[in-house]
Amino acid sequence: MIVADKKPIEEIIETTRNFKRLLILGCNECVTVCEAGGKKEVGILASALRMNALNQGREVKIDEITLERQCDHEYLEEIRNVVDQYDGILSIACGVGVQFTAEKYQATPVLPGVNTKFMGATEKRGLWVERCQGCGQCILATTGGICPVSRCAKRLFNGPCGGSGNGKCEISKEVDCAWQLIIDRMKALGTLEDYEKLSPIKDWSTDRAGGPRKVVREDVQL
Amino acid sequence: MRLNYPTNVKIIRVPCTGKVDTIHILRAFEKGADGVCVIGCMEGDCHYNSGNFRARKRVEQASHLLEQIGIGGERVKMFNLSSGEGPRFAQYAVEMTERVTALGPNPIKLARKRAAA
Numbered sequence: 001m002i003v004a005d006k007k008p009i010e011e012i013i014e015t016t017r018n019f020k021r022l023l024i025l026g027c028n029e030c031v032t033v034c035e036a037g038g039k040k041e042v043g044i045l046a047s048a049l050r051m052n053a054l055n056q057g058r059e060v061k062i063d064e065i066t067l068e069r070q071c072d073h074e075y076l077e078e079i080r081n082v083v084d085q086y087d088g089i090l091s092i093a094c095g096v097g098v099q100f101t102a103e104k105y106q107a108t109p110v111l112p113g114v115n116t117k118f119m120g121a122t123e124k125r126g127l128w129v130e131r132c133q134g135c136g137q138c139i140l141a142t143t144g145g146i147c148p149v150s151r152c153a154k155r156l157f158n159g160p161c162g163g164s165g166n167g168k169c170e171i172s173k174e175v176d177c178a179w180q181l182i183i184d185r186m187k188a189l190g191t192l193e194d195y196e197k198l199s200p201i202k203d204w205s206t207d208r209a210g211g212p213r214k215v216v217r218e219d220v221q222l
Numbered sequence: 223m224r225l226n227y228p229t230n231v232k233i234i235r236v237p238c239t240g241k242v243d244t245i246h247i248l249r250a251f252e253k254g255a256d257g258v259c260v261i262g263c264m265e266g267d268c269h270y271n272s273g274n275f276r277a278r279k280r281v282e283q284a285s286h287l288l289e290q291i292g293i294g295g296e297r298v299k300m301f302n303l304s305s306g307e308g309p310r311f312a313q314y315a316v317e318m319t320e321r322v323t324a325l326g327p328n329p330i331k332l333a334r335k336r337a338a339a
Contacts, residue, residue, distance in 0.1 A: 009287065009290045009291065010290060013291075040243070040244075040245065043245045044244050044245050044248060044287070047245060047248040047249060047252055048248060048287050048290075048291050049291075050252060051248070051251060051252055051291055051293060051330050052291040052292065054330055054333045054334065054337070055291065055292050055293065055329050055330060055333050056292075057333065057336065057337070059337070
């Protein structure tokens with residue numbers, strides 16, 4: 001899923017200060033799971049902003065809506081009839097949701113309420129970790145199911161480097177050396193002979209280096 | 223036992239403090255409560271294992287948020303006792319009332335009055 005983290009309330013108060021009618025727009029997908037932008041967080045943020053405004057003598061109308069997703073036209077259409085009632089929308093979906101909402105409703109400012117971090121997994125409640133950088137050319141089949149693009153600080157394809165010590169990366173004692181993990185996993189799988197094969201130079205044009213990307217699937221387009 | 227505790231304490235019963243969410247605490251302040259205390263079972267004694275730990279985290283979240291929006295984080299507090307400790311309940315009610323009285327009224331209540339005037 002896409003992992004996001006809450007923005008500090010001070011920052012949100014500052015960016016929404018001039019809005020008299022504000023819609024807080026949540027998303028039922030990834031940001032709900034990482035407890036940053038779901039229905040619960042919409043309610044908490046709306047209550048806090050209402051109290052803050054009242055306390056400062058400002059009169060504001062703050063409404064709460066949480067859509068199934070903000071990255072699909074059909075769900076975003078659900079607010080078409082109400083969007084005119086607001087001076088601004090505070091979207092607490094990921095950056096994709098914020099942008100898609102802004103693209104759809106050109107006349108209304110759409111602000112981000114979370115910081116979108118990465119694609120990751122829930123290691124345990126309250127701990128989300130990066131697992132994929134969407135490089136566009138998955139090589140997990142040859143690395144024991146552990147991704148050196150997202151988990152190695154240097155994105156090495158023939159690791160480890162000299163900075164690997166006691167299974168940790170030189171950038172921090174808390175970061176596992178991805179290549180140590182890969183070797184350990186290959187040992188467990190009995191495929192260590194594959195480790196000896198050199199990986200060819202990666203074509204990074206499918207990563208961000210090739211500019212904004214898109215997937216075109218004519219077989220499913222109507 | 224016939225213990226007395228301050229009459230301005232209003233009780234909202236929940237099956238477990240794990241039911242109390244951050245939004246419930248915030249709504250209480252939005253509606254004008256001067257303080258909120260969440261009283262749960264002793265830590266380690268939760269019938270549902272972790273209900274009171276969840277409540278403690280949510281109280282901390284609410285407290286942090288209330289501090290940042292100028293209502294005051296000290297207006298919310300979590301206490302623990304066992305179900306047989308009536309005198310301790312009364313003691314916590316007195317303690318919370320004294321704490322909130324010292325802090326004064328909820329600024330939201332005052333702001334609403336000003337807005338209505």
